Amino acid sequence: MKKDIAVRFVGSAGDGLVSLGLLFGKILKMHNYNVLGFRSYQSVIRGGYNSYQIRFSQSEVLTVGEDADIIVLLNKHVAKLHQPLVNPNAMVIYDDEFIDLDEFDYPKNIVKLGIPLAAITKKISKLKVLKNIVGFGAISHLLGLDVGLIKEVILEQFGKKGEEVIFTNYDALEKGIKFAEEKSWLPMWEKHKYGKARQMIISGNEAIALGMLSAGLKFYSGYPMTPATSIVHYLTKHLPKLGMIVKQTEDEIAAIGMAIGASYCGARAATGTSGGGFSLMTELVGMAGIEEIPLVVINSQRAGPSTGMATKTEQADLFQVYGASQGEFPKVIIAPSTVEDAFNVGVEAVEIAEKYQVVVIVLLDLYLSEMNATVRKLNMERNNMRFNILENPDENYRRYEITETGISKRTIPGTKNGMFFTGSSERTETGTSIASTLAGLPDTLPIRVEMVKKRMRKLDCLVKELDPPKLVGPKDAEITLVSWGSTINIVKEAILHLEEEGIQASHLHLKYLTPFHVDEVEKILTNAKRTMIIEQNFTGQLRDFIRMKTGVFIEQKLLRWDGEPLVTSQIVMKVKEVMKNE
């Protein structure tokens, strides 16, 4: 029996794919399965071709899988488009009163599971979307799911809509099950006693929002841009209970500007966007840097350049954020890897920003932002502390005092005797600009030198506080795979497959890109037998970045830039090819 199953819903925008996927995810997690779901979609509001794939198992689910075991076709249009992607052994569920699979030349060996979804639905209700629930019924028979648990989830989801809605949904569910039973559809998994589970299923964007909230986020501003927008949606939804400000602005410049203002004023603040919006924010990133105002900026990367492919994933903004804004100033870049990690980075980013008075850039990507995964308990009950804020300054207070760590205590507007001037120009320790009447004077030159050194020292301190990257897997592995960000578990799964085929691979995954653990990375890579970079971009940005930082060149590369997440088999194939060619 298979240890995991992948189900793919295929439909058009407007078919309710996302809510369908989420509901299904919740039903599965209630059955104590680990779940991972990801939507592949287009930038259209109605019509088009979208799919939602969900994979579940009692053990850890690393990827959504490549081939779907069960495919659910929601309309005729997509049935045709999806033909090339059908696994020859798949079970295909479809409304056989509207769709004839032979017309589209579907593989011969598939198990055709026709069910008159529309006709069954019509007998229950006028609501067409209810056919999704009828479909669920049929699938739950195949998966041996527990009707009682499914009903519990339905009650939780639709409870507020009243009894009639609940009972119609129950009816639809039961009719679906009954149909599958009567047609003697062969279950893939036997029915068994399920332990009821209370874990969360959550997206990367929601997780980072939760992380930031747990760390005391009090201000978030943003301008809508896929794939970062759902952070604002989530925060806004709960706004009345959070006692914070969430602000949609006129553009991304205002979004970062407001967040900087709020942070200067003492509120923990963040803003978020994708690469295009980040381009607009860039100048103010530098300002926050020189004014030493704490700030978290989330860049959820999508396929570029320019508008690129708005609904597709990529990891090609590393150099954009690394080089963001003119001049040199300390900037922290963190790339979370999983949904759970996104939560942790949310907490960490807010804390580092305040503690070091720096801009922390979080590099998400569409794949991580939008994947839905079951997670273990997230630690949201925290005792947050404030860092480096002076409440009772004396007359000698200097906002930009030169210190060993580079960090100077700041005062918050409203604090008596704490008044100071700060500007986007270089300055003295008290904040006075040295760019106008003091510029170029002999006494001014050392001030400039020390100010730059003071700011840059923060990174030397911070790097010691961060967990250095570790090599996972055997030290003498035949190949070391190097990756960053959302691809972590795809690589991990590939390594498991390689192991099954007798190839030992190890994994170096990078999370902190600035500051960078130069010595640790250099040591791991120079000790490796073979190295291969795995990234979702064309040029191999991390590969170049590592070479720039350590001088080590990673010989082999696997790059993907078509907008879809990497898949395990690609990595396995590439590794085997590399080994064979030697």
Next chain:
Amino acid sequence: MSEEYSLSLKDFESSFRPTWCPGCGNFSQWRAIRQALIDLEIPQEEVVLVSGIGCSSHMPNFLKVYGLQTLHGRGIPVATGIRLANPKLTVIVYGGDGDIYGIGGNHFLHACRRNVDIITIVSNNYVYGLTTGQASATTPVGTITKTTPRGSIENPLNPISVALSAGATFVARGFSGDLKHLKWIIKEAIDHRGFAYVDVLSPCITFNKNQTFNYFRQKVYKVEDTGHDTENFSGAMDLGSQIFIKDKIPIGIFYQIENKTTYEERDFALNQGIIPAQASLDLTEEQIKIITEEFY
């Protein structure tokens, strides 16, 4: 706070002396802002002066308050963030015509409609000064500058009409050559509930030989002397459109309405009296329950 208030003009001066050209229109605004704050008995630590880039934007350097100079055109969004994080503060944006009408024009529009209770003062000298004399958004047609050596061929922006159309609830114009009147306007602007905007006719004595102190002195007249009703929107639009069209330039408070709700009054958190900058950082058990319920 009034019992012990004893701050003087000197108290509001920083140790850094203004770097403007002697005779610059910004000097009287430097004084008018301080006087208005003193008249209203506002403590220094409760004032945040935010500026952009340009000659006038150097202002926060010279005042002993919380002073924040941002980037060219970006004073308004930063000030908005400050005010929303702590609505107890008096937040003043100060900048020039290039800064607020040109590169920051988008923010200006949205600040007017948003009605966040901040004050925006624009030192309008009809030219770019710090970059040594180029045309600005308010430069009249035909004006010769370094970037318009054959005369400007663009129509100037009428910021008063723009602010009124965009929904500003306090729209006024002052003149650097009339300190007493200017101070009164700024005081009223600070006192106003909602977004207050003051355009200040402020000659650039180095790069603008047209809009000089003399030029303005001959043309300005005070709208309060004409019995203008400050709640009359179309009357205000009419006054706003008079610049460069008629020989006379109106100054004074053109429009002021107090009955429009401010952003702060409409915002969920601020309306409950929450000060985000000072609120507890820890989520309560109840909050955690509410924000995670949908994930189960």
